[in-house]
Amino acid sequence: MRYRLKCTVCCVLLLSLLCIVITGCGSRTELNEISIVSASGVDWKDGKWVMSYQLVLPQAISSHGMGNSTGAAPVNVFSTSGDTIRGAISKASYEMSRRLYFSQNQIIVVSEQAAEHGLTNLFDAYLRNPDSRETVSVFLTKLSARQVLEHLIPLEEIPGEAIERMSLNEEKNGSTLPHMSMYRVLLDLLGPTKATGVASIDISGEDPLNSMQKMSKTYSSSKIKLGQLGILREDKLAGWISHTNSYGVMWMRNQIRNSSLWFPCSSEQPAEQAVMRVNRTKTKLKAKKDGDSWKLHVQIRAKGTLLEYPCDSDLSKPASVEELEKAAAAKIAMLVQDSFKAVQGVKADILGFGEAVRLQYPKEWNAMTSRWNEEIFPETKVETDVQVTIERTGMSTDSFRKMQSKAGS
Amino acid sequence: MFGSNKGNRNGNKSQPQARADGSKLEPLSPNLTASLQSIRAKLGNSGDVMIRALRSDAMPGLEMAVVYIRAIVEEDHIHQNVIHPVMGWSAPLEPATWMETLRQRVISTGATKLIHSIDDAIYALLDGQCLVMTNGFGQAVAAETSGGEMRSVSEPNTQTVIRGPQYSFNESMTTNVGLLRRIVRSADFRMKTITVGRKTRTSVGIIYMDQIADPKVVDEIERRINEIDIDGILESNYIEEFISDQTFTPFPTMMNSERPDTVASSILDGQIAILVDGTPFVLIGPATFFHFFRSAEDNYQRFDISSFLRILRYVAFLASMLLPSLFIAITTFHQEMLPTPLLISLASQREGIPFPALVEALLMEFTFEILREAGVRMPRAIGPAISIVGALVLGQSAVQAGLVSPAMVIVVSFTAISNFVTPQISMASASRLIRFTLMLLAGVLGIFGIMAGVLFLLIHMTGLRSFGVPYMAPFAPVYNQVWPDMIIRLPWWARVYRLLATSKVNPHRQQGGRPSHQKRK
Numbered sequence: 001m002r003y004r005l006k007c008t009v010c011c012v013l014l015l016s017l018l019c020i021v022i023t024g025c026g027s028r029t030e031l032n033e034i035s036i037v038s039a040s041g042v043d044w045k046d047g048k049w050v051m052s053y054q055l056v057l058p059q060a061i062s063s064h065g066m067g068n069s070t071g072a073a074p075v076n077v078f079s080t081s082g083d084t085i086r087g088a089i090s091k092a093s094y095e096m097s098r099r100l101y102f103s104q105n106q107i108i109v110v111s112e113q114a115a116e117h118g119l120t121n122l123f124d125a126y127l128r129n130p131d132s133r134e135t136v137s138v139f140l141t142k143l144s145a146r147q148v149l150e151h152l153i154p155l156e157e158i159p160g161e162a163i164e165r166m167s168l169n170e171e172k173n174g175s176t177l178p179h180m181s182m183y184r185v186l187l188d189l190l191g192p193t194k195a196t197g198v199a200s201i202d203i204s205g206e207d208p209l210n211s212m213q214k215m216s217k218t219y220s221s222s223k224i225k226l227g228q229l230g231i232l233r234e235d236k237l238a239g240w241i242s243h244t245n246s247y248g249v250m251w252m253r254n255q256i257r258n259s260s261l262w263f264p265c266s267s268e269q270p271a272e273q274a275v276m277r278v279n280r281t282k283t284k285l286k287a288k289k290d291g292d293s294w295k296l297h298v299q300i301r302a303k304g305t306l307l308e309y310p311c312d313s314d315l316s317k318p319a320s321v322e323e324l325e326k327a328a329a330a331k332i333a334m335l336v337q338d339s340f341k342a343v344q345g346v347k348a349d350i351l352g353f354g355e356a357v358r359l360q361y362p363k364e365w366n367a368m369t370s371r372w373n374e375e376i377f378p379e380t381k382v383e384t385d386v387q388v389t390i391e392r393t394g395m396s397t398d399s400f401r402k403m404q405s406k407a408g409s
Numbered sequence: 410m411f412g413s414n415k416g417n418r419n420g421n422k423s424q425p426q427a428r429a430d431g432s433k434l435e436p437l438s439p440n441l442t443a444s445l446q447s448i449r450a451k452l453g454n455s456g457d458v459m460i461r462a463l464r465s466d467a468m469p470g471l472e473m474a475v476v477y478i479r480a481i482v483e484e485d486h487i488h489q490n491v492i493h494p495v496m497g498w499s500a501p502l503e504p505a506t507w508m509e510t511l512r513q514r515v516i517s518t519g520a521t522k523l524i525h526s527i528d529d530a531i532y533a534l535l536d537g538q539c540l541v542m543t544n545g546f547g548q549a550v551a552a553e554t555s556g557g558e559m560r561s562v563s564e565p566n567t568q569t570v571i572r573g574p575q576y577s578f579n580e581s582m583t584t585n586v587g588l589l590r591r592i593v594r595s596a597d598f599r600m601k602t603i604t605v606g607r608k609t610r611t612s613v614g615i616i617y618m619d620q621i622a623d624p625k626v627v628d629e630i631e632r633r634i635n636e637i638d639i640d641g642i643l644e645s646n647y648i649e650e651f652i653s654d655q656t657f658t659p660f661p662t663m664m665n666s667e668r669p670d671t672v673a674s675s676i677l678d679g680q681i682a683i684l685v686d687g688t689p690f691v692l693i694g695p696a697t698f699f700h701f702f703r704s705a706e707d708n709y710q711r712f713d714i715s716s717f718l719r720i721l722r723y724v725a726f727l728a729s730m731l732l733p734s735l736f737i738a739i740t741t742f743h744q745e746m747l748p749t750p751l752l753i754s755l756a757s758q759r760e761g762i763p764f765p766a767l768v769e770a771l772l773m774e775f776t777f778e779i780l781r782e783a784g785v786r787m788p789r790a791i792g793p794a795i796s797i798v799g800a801l802v803l804g805q806s807a808v809q810a811g812l813v814s815p816a817m818v819i820v821v822s823f824t825a826i827s828n829f830v831t832p833q834i835s836m837a838s839a840s841r842l843i844r845f846t847l848m849l850l851a852g853v854l855g856i857f858g859i860m861a862g863v864l865f866l867l868i869h870m871t872g873l874r875s876f877g878v879p880y881m882a883p884f885a886p887v888y889n890q891v892w893p894d895m896i897i898r899l900p901w902w903a904r905v906y907r908l909l910a911t912s913k914v915n916p917h918r919q920q921g922g923r924p925s926h927q928k929r930k
Contacts, residue, residue, distance in 0.1 A: 058757030
């Protein structure tokens with residue numbers, strides 16, 4: 001009995017010792033041995049991939065102790081180049097004392113040139129490596145990616161995170177541009193129509209000051225902004241559409257979450273615009289076969305609140321509200337028509353039209369999959385069925401102008 | 410060997426009638442001087458053995474003596490109830506029945522007994538009895554006169570409550586049994602006394618409720634205590650280590666309490682209490698893991714707050730066991746698990762810290778353990794000094810000097826505080842020991858190591874038994890009637906079942922159900 005006990009104790013001790021020796025704390029990384037990448041950029045220059053990294057300098061950010069008083073920039077940007085993306089990344093060890101840590105990467109910015117060259121390498125790297133997360137947000141830019149990473153954002157300490165939040169905020173409260181995570185991009189590109197739209201980042205204005213000097217001013221002459229919608233087909237950039245058209249695309253893709261929609265408030269006063277806050281919408285896409293050609297039927301149901309109303313109608317009467325609703329519906333229909341044409345121009349179906357066809361007419365779809373984006377989609381037509389309900393007209397019924405004229409009489 | 414002792418020890422405050430080896434006892438000599446001489450010799454001529462020579466009016470020709478050991482008897486008691494009546498006894502009597510008369514009619518203490526051998530006489534003296542001896546008789550009368558200084562019943566020091574009885578056991582077993590008797594006034598209250606310890610001959614009392622406690626467990630406890638063969642028992646932990654089911658485990662399998670109300674509620678639940686003379690801490694067994702998270706106060710507060718506190722205790726126990734190891738594992742192996750702002754904040758704190766997180770944590774943990782031990786050991790007057798040194802010098806300066814990161818200080822102090830939440834200190838100590846092991850595992854293997862460690866512990870715990878009761882009961886195995894009352898504290902009218910899973914004898918505490926005035930008509 002006692003002998004057995006001794007044996008067991010020895011075994012356990014030996015095994016645990018072995019564990020320590022074998023692993024040797026091998027995969028252990030202390031927090032001060034890694035450099036956290038908050039944003040990365042992909043450029044294509046002279047036949048080589050140029051990867052840029054925005055590294056967070058924790059000392060400059062943290063509120064504790066000496067904190068930000070040194071005035072050091074909160075991030076540091078540098079680039080490496082190579083024939084492949086991962087190859088370029090591995091060259092980072094030539095100039096970095098710490099391991100690049102990608103798991104906390106918030107955004108990845110892809111330049112126009114790189115996107116036109118094709119992003120197969122990038123997507124594959126993201127699918128294959130555990131430390132590159134698919135939750136990272138993807139953006140395109142017409143500038144070089146490095147320029148975007150170098151730009152500081154007022155109020156925010158980590159630009160990479162700020163850009164992601166900006167995009168999320170846009171999607172949630174404006175809904176003109178989609179917030180695309182790598183996961184959603186891959187899902188779309190591996191979907192039936194192999195196309196997707198990704199928002200771009202622009203820098204507006206020129207600023208002679210460097211980023212840190214800017215921090216001491218109350219305004220910034222150059223700013224990071226969300227721009228247009230870049231359309232990717234297969235793995236390449238196929239073209240751009242304006243953000244107004246992007247807004248129409250969002251309506252069609254049922255991605256409106258909260259949005260301000262403005263429209264002419266009455267036929268008598270076409271210059272006056274009413275604004276409504278769209279709270280809930282539901283879009284249904286249906287494909288219709290129309291002889292040889294195809295038709296997309298877009299059914300939209302939207303509900304919202306009136307925010308601005310400069311016209312004269314008496315909103316206490318249901319009829320005039322109904323008129324207003326019709327005007328809003330017409331505006332949505334117009335947006336949809338316009339953006340449909342714009343997307344057709346790029347020859348990449350990012351609307352979910354192909355998906356609708358595939359679900360309803362699987363046989364026909366199989367036969368024309370390969371020709372869809374290039375040949376069939378540009379020839380299709382769209383028809384809209386939009387109904388808008390204005391649920392509340394706000395705290396006042398009459399417009400300010402009407403109240404004024406009443407007061408005068 | 411134990412078998413031969415058993416019969417003797419079961420007797421009330423036994424004086425062995427025969428030696429363990431079976432040899433004949435040395436009889437008392439009829440010659441008083443000779444007897445006194447041999448008693449003195451046996452006790453090594455100790456100065457505290459008092460011999461008072463006297464003569465009685467009844468038998469004026471006979472030399473008599475009263476013998477006792479001074480510090481362990483009540484001398485007033487001896488004077489009034491032994492010496493005075495013996496000296497003043499004048500009724501006529503047959504000389505041959507003198508000793509019998511002494512025992513039955515003259516001496517007026519509670520218990521008297523005739524003694525025939527030197528050894529019995531010695532044991533009686535050591536138990537605090539006094540001997541009355543007469544020249545010409547080979548006998549002595551032992552009268553129960555034990556007494557002496559004893560701490561009075563006072564407030565509990567280690568298991569305090571806000572609401573509830575405010576008194577605790579003291580070092581006298583007689584008092585302690587009395588305190589229990591006064592709470593549980595039932596004829597089913599049972600007590601078995603066993604004397605343990607070759608030299609100390611400490612009384613150990615097994616207290617349980619007949620018809621509630623499992624008789625098999627009572628017998629088993631009795632058997633295990635009888636097996637103990639050691640020179641001295643000074644505290645209940647001696648007994649605990651001898652009789653617990655397994656020694657090599659960090660988890661205690663018996664509770665201890667210095668509160669009479671806790672012990673009373675335990676024996677009503679079917680547990681068995683073991684009182685040891687000389688310590689206020691009473692052992693309670695069988696005890697499962699979940700018993701250790703029950704405080705006496707749970708029963709005295711409203712059920713909602715009691716339930717909340719009980720859950721809080723489980724959380725705090727887990728925190729005190731796992732928190733430092735999780736911190737080490739996440740910051741050195743799994744940084745991706747942290748939200749970015751938190752990671753950056755932690756990373757900035759770690760800049761310039763020379764040690765790996767594991768070393769940093771061990772350093773702080775050891776520091777705390779040292780502070781804690783010093784706090785317990787230290788004379789009370791220097792107590793505040795330690796808190797200044799501990800809190801300011803080691804906590805703040807270590808951070809400012811860049812030896813440890815502030816986050817680590819927070820983790821370690823939170824862990825330390827959580828550790829005090831567990832009502833039973835023995836269980837809190839278990840989590841202290843396990844914590845260090847888990848920290849090493851976390852530092853080597855990350856969360857995988859912690860998982861392995863916790864899994865090992867779980868397997869170990871499900872295998873543990875406390876006097877035959879599975880340690881993880883009522884969850885492994887599941888006892889449906891009892892387990893809600895282990896996690897939360899049900900309202901009193903809903904606590905129908907006695908907690909202990911073995912209490913099959915009489916499982917219902919009450920009829921149960923809502924009080925009639927609360928029922929819907």
